[in-house]
Amino acid sequence: MRKQSKWMLLLGLAGVLTLSACNTSGGADNKASGGNGAESFGKQVKHEIIGIDPGAGIMKATSKAIEEYGLSDWKLVEGSSAAMTATLAKDIKAKKPVVITGWTPHWMFSKYDLKYLDDPKKVYGEAEEIHTIARQGLKDDEPTAYQFLDRFEWTSDEMGEIMTAIEEGAKPEDAAKKWADDHPDRVNEWIKDLKPVNGKPLKLSYVAWDSEIASTNLLQYVLQDKLGYKVTALQVEAGPMWTGVANGDVDASAAAWLPLTHADYMEKYKDKVDDLGPNMTGVKTGLVVPSYVDINSIEDLKK
Structure with missing residues (x-):
């Protein structure tokens, strides 16, 4: 009986050691696969x-970041702003975990807890600005519209109110109105002492980003309802947006991201x-992840 008890005790100790070894191994495997390591x-x-549409400046910057940071095993997925936010x-x-090309202002930063990955090589540059560009001659042809567009400037928080309303289901034109x-105080700053016109046509162009949808719909509303213009807003890619203004086919655009995103144009x-x-300052672009992701720099993406 004593021998049997001794034998059972030895078996029990062996089992404990075996389980301990398994748990140690399992913990290491879990750590390796749980997002704590970059690989x-x-x-x-x-x-x-x-990413978003292939012609966007942020896509060019991201391709450069992949090269600069030695991320040869990473792929930049082309798509659209809507597809990116859906993912x-x-x-x-x-x-x-997920990595996206991101920019502020954007409603997703209000809805989700996100963070930019540090960019020590400054591939994405410093903070950007959104500029308003106009065709040459607009100042003489349509001084009311030109002066309004020249005065127009606002903050990312103000833009965020419209973007959030649109994301929650409001029509862009209704959210802008x-x-x-x-x-009214902000609008009156922009249109003070400007003489309204009587139905003169005006063309604006913009890229299909949430920020530009918000700003262009606001401009269209003020130009039409406060200053008397008949406004056509054209949604195009970045290239045609710049080309249209440069050729004089479009009067203006409030969607020029400088100095980086639209640098080529x-x-x-x-x-x-x-x-x-600039109609807005302090704009930023870069790689964005949810805050619960345990990486903080683009360098962390490299094995």
């Missing part, structure tokens, strides 16, 4: 950075457009 994080997101929403709901009606058309200066 593990890359595998979890299939080494994909979710972000899906992965955040599932508490999964409500903002203008709710902020500014270099090409700087002598053919009037730069009215």
Whole structure:
């Protein structure tokens, strides 16, 4: 009986040691696959950075970042702003890691807890600005519109009110009207002492980003309802937006991201457009992840 008890005790100790060894091994495996290591994080997101339309400046900057940071095993996925935010929403709901091309102002920063990855090489540059550009001759042809566009400037928080309303289901034109009606002092700053016209046509162009949809709908509302213009707003890609203003086919655009995002277009058309200066400052672009993701720099994406 004593021998049997001794034998059972030895078996019990062996089992404990075996379980302990298994748990130690399992813990290490979990740590490797749980996002604590950069290589593990890359595998979890299939080494994909979710981008937007291929012609956007942020896509060019991201391609450069992949090269500069030695991310040869990473792929930049082309798509659209809507597709990018849909992927972000899906992965955040599932508490999964994801890397996207991001910019502020954007409603997603109000809705989700996000963070920019540090960019020590400054591939994305410093903070950007959104400028208003006009066709040459607009100042003489339509001084009322020109002066309004020249005065127009606002903050990312103000823009965020319209973007959030649109994201929550409001029509862009309704969200813009409500903002203008709710902020009469701001609108009056822009149109003070300007003489309204009587139905003169005016063309604006913009890229299909949430920020530009918000600003262009606001401009269209003020120009039409406060200053008497008949406004056509054209949604185009960045190239046609700049080309249209440079050729005089479009009167103005409040969607020029400078000095980085639209740098190529500014270099090409700087002598053919009037730069009215920034309508918003402190704009930022870069790679964005949910705050629960345990990486903080673009360098962390490298194995």
